[in-house]
Amino acid sequence: MIQTSARLLQLLSLLQVRREWTGPALADRMGVTERTVRRDVDKLRNLGYPIHASPGVAGGYQLGAGAQLPPLLLDDNEALAVALGLNGVAAGPVAGIGEASVRALAKLEQVLPSRLRPKFAMLKAAVTTLPSNAASVDPQQLTVISAAISDRRQISFEYIKSDGDSGRRLVEPYRLVDTGRRWYLVAWDVDREAWRTFRADRLASLPTERKKYSPRPLPAEDLAQYVQQSITRSPYRFDVVVRFHAPLADVAAVVNPQYATLSAEGPxxxxxxxxxxxxxAPAAHLASLDLEFEILEPAEFREFALHLSSRLRAAATGPVTGAADVGAPPQ
Incomplete structure (x- = not known):
């Protein structure tokens, strides 16, 4: 069985290398008889590979179009899910993937069973994706980073910080995290000897692989949560804490997880x-939500909310004679 499987892979490889092979040429290359070649061709056809045969002295075997990958065994729902996923990726944040997804979708639509095509057309027509303002990322950068993570190799790259300054970074990459709008790399910064989170769209050069590294303990078990903590709290001047008098599901429905972390204090x-x-910014955002809440931290935020409410009340009712002047807290 192993010998037969290896021979089938060899035959498939030969058919992909050259546009057309004669039967005797394949038999000679593989060290088998022409009868064995014919049997192996039939086995590949049974596996779903379109292999065409032309008769005559000038004839031979040719691998048909659409056989660059082995056939995928997908049920109806899986095939529709893949097709809809490709349809949605065209508006995603990875630069250059949109065109590739369209090509892949065209190939998939071509081989979709006739019973699924009306259903897919109906779903495709019913789903509309709004244009995204997500930061675009070079897919080759993600590929290099992913390979380095898999091989446990350090990478170096030119990185642009939020203030516009740039510099060379040498890191040990551990995980890529997709937040929907941006890609982030969780890595150990070799020079700074600390964990860092890097925005993939700020890489100004293609990462270069360096030497292998030994894995170290991660900064958190859930690296996706670690990234969320990093991008929603760590780099900022004010650490805002608010209590909503609403279930977690209701708050999560109106608060983007990229801007805040949520936890249930009760049902x-x-x-x-x-x-x-x-x-x-947080005052305006929280006030726009149709949910009851109270400000817990910091004290400056409570003071600012009082000042803002006074200004809004004055704007709605007109100036109040003799009202005490309320100083504006830091913004």
Whole structure:
């Protein structure tokens, strides 16, 4: 069985190398008889590979189009899921993948069973994807990083910080995390001897692989949660904590996880934690939500909310004579 399987893979490889082979040429190359070649061709056809045969002295075997990958054994729902996924990827944040997804979708649509085509056409027409303002990423960068993570190799790259400064970084890559709008790399910074989170769209050069490294203990068991903590709280001036008098599911439905972390304090109480560089932005955002909440931290945020409410009340009712002047807290 192993010998037969290896021979089938060899035959498939030969058919992919050259556009057309004669039977005697294949038999000679593989060290078998022409009868064995014919049998192996039939086995590949039974596996789903379109192998065409032309008779005559100038004839031979040719691998048909669409056989670059082995046939995928997908049920109806899986095939529709893959097709819809490819259809949606075209608007994704990975630069250059949109065109590739369209090509892959065209190939998949071509081989979809006739019973599935009307259903797919109906689903495709019913689903519309809004244009995204997500930061685009070079797919080759993601490929190199993924390979380095798999091989446990250090990588170096030019990185642009949020303030515009750039520099060379040497890191041990551990995980790529997709937040929907951006890709992040969790890595150990060799020079700074600390864990760092890097935005993939700020890589100014293609990562270069370096020497292998030994894995070290991760900064957290859940690296996706670690990235969320890093991008929603760590780099900011104010660490805002708010208590919502609403279930976690209700708050999660209106608060983007890229901007805050949520935790349930009870069946009808939710705690929000988020980092902000100014207090006007979270005040406006929280006030726009149709949910009851109270500000827990920091004290500056409570003071700012009082000042803002006074200004809004004055704007709605007109200036109040003799009202005390309320100083504006830091923004």
């Amino acid at each position: 009808a109480v939710t705690i929000l934690r988020a980092g902000w560089d100014n207090l006007a």
